[in-house]
Amino acid sequence: MAKIYKIALTFLLFGLLPTSVHAATLFFSPSSGEYAVGKTLSVSLYISSADQAMNAASGVISFPSDKLEVSSLSKTGSIFSLWVQEPSFSNSAGTINFEGIVLNPGFTGSSGKAITITFKAKAAGNALLSFSSGSVLANDGQGTNILSGSGNARFDLGNAITNIPEASIPSTISGAISVPKISSPTHPDSNEWYSNGNPVFKWNLPTGVTEVRLVLSKKAGTSPQIKYAPPIAEKALTEIDDGVWYLNVQFKTAQSLSKISSFKFNIDTTKPADFTINRYDNDDATNPRPLLMFESSDGLSGIDHYEMKIGGGDWFKIESENDGKSYKLPPQKFGTHEVLVKATDKAGNSISTSAKIILKPASIQKPTIKEVISPKMRIGETITIKGVITKETEDEKAVKTVAVVADIFNIKDDDSSGQISEFVEGVDERLIKTTESPIDESGNFDVKIDSLKIGTYNIQIYGKDERGMVSDASSDIAIEVTDNKPFYAQFVGWVSDAISRGFNGLINLVANGWQSVIVGAFGAALIYWLARRAIPFLIMKAQRTAYIVGEYKLNKRLLRSNQKAQFEIKILYDDLQKELILFKKIKQHRKLHPEEKYFKEKLEKYLKLLKTFR
Incomplete structure (x- = not known):
């Protein structure tokens, strides 16, 4: 019973404490202006709730029905994803009603757009927009x-002025004076906005x-003074100053005054409002296409568009109707x-x-390369890399692996062709292209690569799931692209060319006279002997030389791989020894937990195993 009284007393005490109340406001943008x-005229309704997330808002807007009438209501760019009552x-x-909901986690910001109202001005005078009610x-959760x-x-709201960019009044008064025809080299279009506050007319x-x-003046037709x-x-x-302006011009002659000509121009030198970028898929940090939300506002000319840049990439355009909505990268x-x-x-x-934006790697297995066809390829040939990857992932939230992606880099190191490793160290690596290959039901893949120029390339192969995320580890292989013909084939071409030139010389000798036939016959016999004896010998020597060079390069690669393995x-x-020393220090102060003891025994086992390789 005492426990119940204690709980009740605690509830009453906390109920009497003041609670922290965060403020939210409703406002219009633009909030003023002059219209014929x-x-x-278009007016947007915004919600400001910078201190606390909001998830619903409603209200009734009042306007003078004798001066304004609503042409349309637009939900484009609204923060509301559901509508309890359609606007x-x-x-x-003279009323406008709205009631919308923002899904969890709600909206936090200084300018969340609710709706945009398009009015038509009916009569001259002042038109006031206000809230009859709102929440x-x-x-x-409450x-x-x-x-x-x-x-x-x-x-x-003023009297209608037509053809504002130039004089809209009749061109003469009683046929006497022409109406001024005004133009502006700095602000030529009266329907556009300009950031230049120094107009010329x-x-x-x-x-x-x-x-x-x-x-x-702020009004057209104002009498010039x-x-x-x-x-x-x-x-x-x-x-x-910023705003909508009119330059009013009038001519005077000795007899009379012309009618007033008015030129409208719009100036906006103020930057849009500060804004923030919020991520709305924080529950999935492995999503390769993060959902972002951002929205700025501009009280005068309005937002025209957004541009986005990711890392060192180029700027790309995003239309303004996407603001206030989740944008998928x-x-x-x-x-x-x-x-x-x-x-x-x-x-x-x-x-x-x-x-x-931080993207974590998904639990996609690293591809395994099983076979490489033609690691040393020639121009015009195709290299095929065969392998396998596990389609299912360990993460329950992750999706299946559907393909592998191969990034192809050009490197200067030309002594690593055919090598398969976790990393291939190249100098001045430059991404040439990226190719993608699907996997079959068993996870097998064939990556085919062609159209490469002469040089050495590092190919990094990643797994890719159906969302587009790739694995954090890749299987790498280096390939070499050489000229169309091997050395001995080029040598045969050179000798064949020499034989052809020899026969051409013989023909020339015969053409010079029968006395040269004997010399020509001797030359032909000599060339025939060379073709029968010397050419096969030279081809054999060239092939032997190519074999020796290949063996040397292979031994060099094996030595470098062995040195690298010993270093690793x-x-x-050393790292295992440091970890065991740490456990020893812990044991001096307290008894090891069962998990720590198990981990220590595993480390000692691995350390003994590594000693056999040193």
Whole structure:
């Protein structure tokens, strides 16, 4: 009974303690701007929950139905993977509803996109977007509402201006003055964003214009107040703030004023927001195609695209609609990979971030090479490497081995052809190409390699599972590619060429006169004797020389392999001795555990075995 009271008292005490509450917010981006009546504007709803993972959010957005109407709702790029209620809207009531769920482990970040709303401006005036209600639930197993606040958005809707890039007003007033036709060499397209805050503008200057009036404004059609007399035909502005601007230009003559011409230009000199790269498959560190999530934001021009670079590879483009979603990397080998992601906005401003992705090797067996056909091949020939690999893996989570991959490196060391080892040490190894061969039901494989130039190559063969991950160990073999013909065949060619030249000389002698026939016949007899006696002798000597050179190279390889093996045995022997000394020190302080005792006996057994090889 006392135990029950103790538990109850503990519960009451902890219930009275204050709990740590993390904050989340809902906000719009962009949150302000100026738009002409009849035009469309896109506004994205974002969730910020930087301190704690959230897994659900809902809300009702209110907007003035007399000034705005919803054209569409988009879920592209949303952090929500499930929707309790599909996003919906009512233009008559001026409301937008949403309710979505983020699967475990939830979302943590400063700018998780929920939905994108496309409005059409109906009437001039101020349009306010606000939240009538909202909630953000923590991924804490209790559904704690961590929403601490929500932001508003306010847009200034003006009268419709058409053909903004150039003068849209009628070209003359009572046939008197042409309307200014404005252009910009630095900001030519009014629909694009530019990172240059120093725009330059030009316009035509008709005859009879005595004064030019200008004004820079947030609205089109603003009456110009700055006067230039004599008139100017060009104006350069400097250090203009970010945003949407209008240069308004008006001409004046002795009789009247022209209509105002407005040129819209957009400036964004600010980089996108900082962001992080998160990995979403941490439960499988052997996955060769890791799932990453990243998302930046830009309050003005918006994100245009992302670029990614893996290690020392080239940059490649990722479209902006993939942000906020899990992105699957191209297949990677085990090891540590630095991933760089660059976010670029529509004005060309960019920001980069990086993350180190660690891939662990899968439990794929190392291939075993059983036979190598033609380790010394000639140009145009094919080498076949036969072997076997275990298809089943020891890891229950791992998938089956389905193929072997051969990486082919060009090396300078030409004395190792035909050698099969764990590692083949080459100088200045350079990857030439990679080939892949499937395995049969028994795990057998045939790797065929051709189209290699003259030289020595190191071939590393790995196992590969059906996900694309390769084994952490490879079986290596060195091959040599030589000229099309062996030496003695080339020698026969040289002698044949000499015989041909001899007969041509004989023909020339006969052509010079019958008195040379005897000399020619003697020459032909001499050449015939050489062909019968000397050529087979020289071929035999060439073959014998090639055999001796081959024996020398083989002995050299065997000696080098033996020296390398002795060196590695010595290292292993020393390491075992160090381990046994460590056990001895432990035994001086305490009694060895059964596992430690068993391991010590094994080490002593291996040490005795190694002594026989020293």
